[in-house]
Amino acid sequence: MKVYQIRIKLYLLKDIMAQDVQIMLTRFIDKSLFEKENLGKLHNTNTYKNYCYDLLSPLEKDKIYKKGKIYTLTIRTIDEDMAEFFYEVCPNINTREFKGLTAEKRVLPRKIIEFIYTLTPMIIKFY
Numbered sequence: 001m002k003v004y005q006i007r008i009k010l011y012l013l014k015d016i017m018a019q020d021v022q023i024m025l026t027r028f029i030d031k032s033l034f035e036k037e038n039l040g041k042l043h044n045t046n047t048y049k050n051y052c053y054d055l056l057s058p059l060e061k062d063k064i065y066k067k068g069k070i071y072t073l074t075i076r077t078i079d080e081d082m083a084e085f086f087y088e089v090c091p092n093i094n095t096r097e098f099k100g101l102t103a104e105k106r107v108l109p110r111k112i113i114e115f116i117y118t119l120t121p122m123i124i125k126f127y
Contacts, residue, residue, distance in 0.1 A: 002080070002107050003077075003078055003108040004076065004077050004079075004082075004107055004108070005074060005105070005106055005107075005108050006074070006077075006083055006105050007065065007072050007104050007106070008072065008073045008074075008086070008090045008091065008100060008101075008102070008103045009068065009071075009091075010028075010056065010072070010073055010098040010099065010100060010101065011068075011069075011098065011100075011101055012065055012066060012067050012068065012069055012070075012071065012097065013067065013096065013097055013098065013099060015095070016064070016065040016067055016097060017062035017063065017064055017065075018029055018053060018059060018060075018064065019057055019063075021065060022055065024097045025073060027095055027097075028093060028095050028097070029053065029075070030066075030088075032085075032089045035089050036085060039082075045068055046113040050074055050082065051075055051076065051077040051079070051086070052075070052077075053073060053074060055067070056072065056073055056075075057071060057072050057074070058071070071105050073090075075090075076108075083105055084105070086103070086105075087103045087104075090103055106122050
C-alpha cells in the first residue's frame with residue numbers, strides 16, 4: 001500500500017484563530033470535492049473518505065494565523081486518484097479565508113511503525 005502526501009500552499013485572506021481553522025479547512029476541502037461530480041457524491045455519502053489532513057503549519061506563537069501569510073496544508077491518502085485530484089484541484093480553489101497557490105505530491109517511504117500519535121484521528125460532521 002502506498003501513502004500519498006499532498007502539501008498545499010495557502011495564502012490567508014484574513015486572520016484565523018487556531019481553534020477555528022479546522023472548520024475553514026474542511027470548507028476548503030469540501031469545496032474542492034465538488035469540482036468533480038463523483039467526489040461531490042462521495043462528500044454526501046456516509047462513509048470513510050480515505051483521506052486525512054492536519055492543521056496549517058507553521059502554527060503562530062499567538063495561535064492566530066495571519067492574513068497575508070502563506071501556510072501549508074498537508075493531506076494524506078492511500079487512494080492514488082484522490083491524491084492526483086487534490087494535487088491538481090486544490091491550488092485553484094479559493095474560499096473567503098484561503099487562496100490556493102501551489103501543491104506538491106509525493107509517496108511517503110515505507111518504514112516500520114514504532115508508535116502512532118495523532119491530533120486529528122477522525123472528523124465527523126453532523127448536519
